[in-house]
Amino acid sequence: MDKLQMPANFLWGSASAAYQIEGAYQEDGKGLSNWDEFVKLPGKTYQNSTGEVAVDHYHRFKEDVALMAEMGLKTYRFSISWARLFPQGRGEVNQAGLAFYENLIAECLAYGIEPMVTLYHWDIPQALEEAYGGWESPQVIQDYLDYAHFLFQHFKDKVNYWITINEQNIFTTFGWMTALHPPGKLQQEKLFYQVNHHVFLAHAQAVIAFKEIMPNGKIGASFAYSPSYALDCDPKNAMSKLDFDDLKNFWWMDVYAYGRYPKSAYQHLAKKGVAPVVSEADSELLVKAASKIDFMGVNYYQTTVCEYNPLDGVASTGEMNTTGKKGTNQISGVPGIYKNPTNPYLKTTDWDWTIDPMGLRYACKEITSRYNLPIIISENGLGAFDELTADHHIHDDYRIDYLAQHIKELMIAVEEGSDIWAYCTWSFTDLLSWLNGYQKRYGFVYVDRSESGGSLDRYKKDSFYWYKEVIASNGQSI
Numbered sequence: 498m499d500k501l502q503m504p505a506n507f508l509w510g511s512a513s514a515a516y517q518i519e520g521a522y523q524e525d526g527k528g529l530s531n532w533d534e535f536v537k538l539p540g541k542t543y544q545n546s547t548g549e550v551a552v553d554h555y556h557r558f559k560e561d562v563a564l565m566a567e568m569g570l571k572t573y574r575f576s577i578s579w580a581r582l583f584p585q586g587r588g589e590v591n592q593a594g595l596a597f598y599e600n601l602i603a604e605c606l607a608y609g610i611e612p613m614v615t616l617y618h619w620d621i622p623q624a625l626e627e628a629y630g631g632w633e634s635p636q637v638i639q640d641y642l643d644y645a646h647f648l649f650q651h652f653k654d655k656v657n658y659w660i661t662i663n664e665q666n667i668f669t670t671f672g673w674m675t676a677l678h679p680p681g682k683l684q685q686e687k688l689f690y691q692v693n694h695h696v697f698l699a700h701a702q703a704v705i706a707f708k709e710i711m712p713n714g715k716i717g718a719s720f721a722y723s724p725s726y727a728l729d730c731d732p733k734n735a736m737s738k739l740d741f742d743d744l745k746n747f748w749w750m751d752v753y754a755y756g757r758y759p760k761s762a763y764q765h766l767a768k769k770g771v772a773p774v775v776s777e778a779d780s781e782l783l784v785k786a787a788s789k790i791d792f793m794g795v796n797y798y799q800t801t802v803c804e805y806n807p808l809d810g811v812a813s814t815g816e817m818n819t820t821g822k823k824g825t826n827q828i829s830g831v832p833g834i835y836k837n838p839t840n841p842y843l844k845t846t847d848w849d850w851t852i853d854p855m856g857l858r859y860a861c862k863e864i865t866s867r868y869n870l871p872i873i874i875s876e877n878g879l880g881a882f883d884e885l886t887a888d889h890h891i892h893d894d895y896r897i898d899y900l901a902q903h904i905k906e907l908m909i910a911v912e913e914g915s916d917i918w919a920y921c922t923w924s925f926t927d928l929l930s931w932l933n934g935y936q937k938r939y940g941f942v943y944v945d946r947s948e949s950g951g952s953l954d955r956y957k958k959d960s961f962y963w964y965k966e967v968i969a970s971n972g973q974s975i
């Protein structure tokens with residue numbers, strides 16, 4: 498067999514999010530976000546860690562981008578803090594906040610690094626939370642659109658790749674179902690679906706506006722896709738997989754790609770009285786936007802197993818391992834539909850996430866067959882404990898192995914017909930993991946900081962040099 502190839506213009510990249518790296522949470526006129534407030538509540542995050550300083554990217558972005566250039570990164574995906582730009586969520590733009598992103602983008606472009614901008618990576622201005630409950634109100638749609646519109650206009654000649662929303666499925670599930678993220682609401686199912694509907698409409702408005710401003714630009718949403726496997730060929734388990742996919746995967750991807758909700762899932766939720774209200778105008782808007790997206794953004798970390806869950810079965814949303822103590826995750830499930838047992842064929846990380854490189858190929862093939870859309874892998878990576886040696890090295894061969902296995906599968910997906918434009922690892926530097934603090938590290942660049950602080954100095958890990966080779970050889974070095 499010939500060696501596997503990536504397309505010549507393939508975008509090898511890495512990703513981050515504003516709250517997790519920037520810090521400077523009150524500087525230069527930045528407004529507060531929901532996360533700035535949420536982390537103040539005791540016990541919400543690992544050892545009460547916050548992004549107030551994060552890894553100080555706000556002040557060190559030149560050093561960070563220089564490291565990206567040294568590595569040869571083709572694209573850098575980062576998010577914009579809405580509250581840094583619009584402290585009140587709307588109205589007057591904060592010029593100092595805007596200058597930060599102008600400088601960051603200019604720095605990327607000076608090195609030939611393609612900026613990939615995420616408009617919303619979970620930090621909504623607190624002012625909008627207080628004004629009308631943030632995503633719970635349809636008012637947010639116009640404010641999000643105005644924010645997006647401003648950025649499209651301002652950066653239309655500089656930024657070609659845009660992501661409207663990061664992991665809508667995760668931030669809404671954690672925000673309104675499991676109470677792990679702001680606004681910290683538990684099992685508010687009806688509200689959860691209504692909130693999601695508002696996010697879909699905001700995304701759709703932005704996509705349509707974007708295509709008027711940048712007809713040749715590329716836009717899509719990033720979905721946290723966890724492909725599912727049926728436990729076995731027991732029809733009950735096969736059915737639970739099908740229902741799981743409709744409720745947990747296609748519920749989002751079908752709207753982005755087709756502009757409609759999966760029928761049987763909608764019917765099920767309508768019977769329960771929790772389905773979102775969808776007007777004819779909403780449907781038209783969603784379908785129109787779906788016809789205009791350029792790619793499906795995929796954040797891929799793990800796969801799921803589905804098993805039938807009897808009516809008196811597992812009802813838990815699952816306790817999450819946020820400490821890195823293996824084996825502390827709990828099984829989650831919805832009685833009468835599915836539960837998600839562990840996969841005996843796969844190893845797990847210290848945070849109990851399954852490691853499944855082939856699942857990435859599965860995800861790409863599923864999207865290719867179901868939606869026939871190009872794909873951007875907007876996140877993939879390994880959260881691990883890293884050790885800084887006395888002479889400032891980090892021998893993260895486990896991360897190299899993880900990434901190599903995933904990239905190999907991605908190359909097979911390309912060979913098998915998927916049109917994949919980019920692969921962004923999570924993350925470039927170490928950063929704050931929302932619920933797991935600073936000890937769960939993902940970067941190619943080690944940042945000397947822990948929950949209690951640190952010098953914030955940067956050190957290149959072994960994986961840094963390894964990925965540099967991968968990029969230089971367009972994947973052939975693996």
Ligand code: BG6
Nearest residue numbers: 514663664667796880930931932
């Ligand atoms: C994704 C998010 O869910 O996964 C990132 O888009 C996040 O922001 C990443 O950091 C890894 O998750 P975690 O919980 O390990 O930080």
